[in-house]
Amino acid sequence: MKFLSEYRDPELVREYIREIGKITTRDWAIMEVCGGQTHSLVKNGILGLLPPQIRMIHGPGCPVCVTPLHLIDHAIHLAEKERAILCSFGDMLRVPGSEKSLLQAKAEGADVRILYSPLEAVSLAKENPTRQVVFFAVGFETTAPANGLSVVHAAELGLSNYSILTSHVLVPPAMEAVLDDEEASIQGFLAAGHVCTVMGTAEYGPIAAKYKVPIVVTGFEPVDLLQGILMTVRQLEEGRYEVENQYSRVVRPEGNPGARKVLERVFEVKDRDWRGLGTIPMSGYELREEYAAFDAKRKFEAPEGKAEESSLCMAGQVLKGIIKPQECPQFGKACTPSNPLGAPMVSSEGACAAYYHFYHVMEETK
Amino acid sequence: METNKKSLHWECPMPELDFDVITLGHGSGGLLTNKLLDSGVFDLLSNEYLDKRHDGAFLPGGLAFTTDSFVVSPIFFPGGNIGELAINGTVNDLAMCGAVPKFLSLSFIIEEGLPVTRFWDILVSIRNACATAGVVVVTGDTKVVERGKGDQIFINTTGIGYTHPKAKIDSRRIGAGDKIILSGNLAAHGVAILSVREGLAFESDILSDTRALNRPVEALIERFGEGVKLLRDPTRGGVATALNEIARDTRLGTEIREDQLPIAEQVAGACEILGLDPLYVANEGIFLAWVDASIADECLAFLRQTDECAEAACIGEMVEEHPGKVILQSSIGGRRVVNMLPGEQLPRIC
DSSP, X not given: OTTTGGGGOHHHHHHHHHHHHHHOOSOEEEEEEEHHHHHHHHHTTOTTTSOTTEEEEXXXXXXXXXXXXXXXXXXXXXXXXXXXXXXXXXXXXXSOOSSOOHHHHHHTTOOEEEOSOHHHHHHHHXXXXXXXXXXXXXXSTTTHHHHHHHHHHHHHHTOSSEXXXXXXXXXXXXXHHHHHOTTOOOOEEEEEHHHHHHHOSTTHHHHHHHHTXXXXXXXXXXXXXXXXHHHHHHHHHHTOOOEEESOTTTOOTTOOHHHHHHHHHHEEEEEEEETTTEEEEEEEEEEOGGGGGGBHHHXXXXXXXOOXXXXXXXXXXXXXXXXXXXXXXXXXXXXXXXXXXXXXXXXXXXXXXXXXXXXXXXXXXX | OHHHHHHTOSOOOOOOOSOSSOOGGGGSSSHHHHHHHHTSGGXXXXXXXXXXXXXSEEXXXXXXXXXXXXXXXXXXXXXXXXXHHHHHHHHHHHHHTTEEEEEEEEEEEXXXXXXXXXXXXXXXXXXXXXXXXXXXXXXXEEXXXXXXXXXXXXXXEEEEEEEOTTOOOOGGGOOTTOEEEEOSOOSHHHHHHHTTSTTTOOOOOOOOOOOOOHHHHHHHHHHHGGGEEEEEOOOTTHHHHHHHHHHHHHTOEEEEEGGGOOOOHHHHHHHHXXXXXXXXXXXXXXXXXXXXXXXXXXXXXXXXXXXXXXXXEEEEEEESSSTTOEEEEXXXXXXXXXXXXXXXOOOOOO
């Protein structure tokens, strides 16, 4: 595939691995922020190719993993009790809520639909004027513009039966939260390439300076990831902490002005709960007052009862990189992809699921 | 006497299960389907033929017998429709038993309101598929259900065939060193269906790979006989699930190479965009063959000369290490486990 196979070139991969090995003089802990990067590291078997001194920590950038339990319960409530057409991205469906997942709710008769685009949900609202249509707006700065745009479209069409249940989170505050944790030991970051495609790179300079950590904006293909790791290690070895852009073929310093305009128009930055991490100040988007009519949280009541996490799940410590997934006593025992205790075991981008696939190879093919 | 009496008792207690309702995942062909099969509910029906859990049953007198139901939505899709799928599916299940398919039954469950022209189109393609595969429909049934009680049309087919005298299809004959051949490009059917599903529709000219495989399989067995140890058509759950089932059953490890997996560029591209792993996407016109290493190259060359299997490739082999696990060597030289999926593959967010 043109423009993809170039970044999967085995020869180039070997060269980068050799180069990383050559310049690494001690142990380094590097966090890849984005779940898409985690997925690619695992899918391509890159973790097993890196020198043993390089420890990759899988960050909180898995939207499925950090969506709080009470919002999943809320989504299920809307589908079951309000009889809404609940639209969602695919991998959100299997994440367990307090009692069940959206997939189970669907099996029990709720109208839950998998969509690729929130604009499809607006069309559904137009075609079903007697039904409420709710889009479960999950994701980072990457999915937020399209989700915001769906609200703009619905407003222009004068639809009164469309709303979004926002669970939008922001990368920079999460990076700071992870760095602020005393137990965390992250020395460098691969910043999420696609988030920066939207937002640009300006937000990361202050973080690199304040915490003295190198931050390299990185893409998702094997060569991207290895080049990003090499650039990070080089900075670490040289004692530099700058923002560098590995993914310059896609990421411009100013990001995507059109997308940012939509974000500015539709959303405002608020405090937000992160599953496993708790409340992080000013770390998420909520709809602005003028779009309140499209805000499912204001339009419908939240379900009663308190959402409680499994006390056995150590997702928070995993997401901060304090423990590795396989260090959790439940890993692979009480908690597996088909019976997950926490969200990181669900998504293929989740650190636990990623390790569940990878760790077995390491253990059994040694 | 006591046990005999017990087995005749009709009110058996249900085995303890960790799920209350059947979900779509239980029909995905993946881990949940296996969980349902392993849960003990089918022990009610246990017998020596059923317990082999092959694609079809081997009956006395050299007969192979299989059944399959087809509920695909939409019923017309790029490259085919539910009618030919129902014929090819059962023909292929028999072929995977090393059998020459002969006779089919055909049952329709039709939702009222189905335009008769569509029904006719389905019947015509059924007839053509039968002619291509060399089978005949010898009995059938038609039921109509109320609107809303079905999805336009469901089809069940059952098939009987004669096992080829040279065939010796048995997973117990598989040993370390045996090669795994995939007969053609993977993931075409699943992606073709997705491309026209509501909410996911995208423009492409990817066609389903639905086709009868009995002729190349028969030729393969005729030529190589016992050297062909096992055949599987990786339908629901895809190639990954079929490989996992065999690794589990044989208690051997499986090694496959990503750079050897045959896939059409368009299909690979669609999978990239949709966030799907082609190894888990359904196929309807390819098969996996486990063959003795000594004849693997010859088998491959032989298959590539056939119309149906021009893209065949040797994708890996069975090994002593990591029993029960399928390990993929990625194109860049990394390694990962290819697990069975818990349920249906769900598109990723980003």
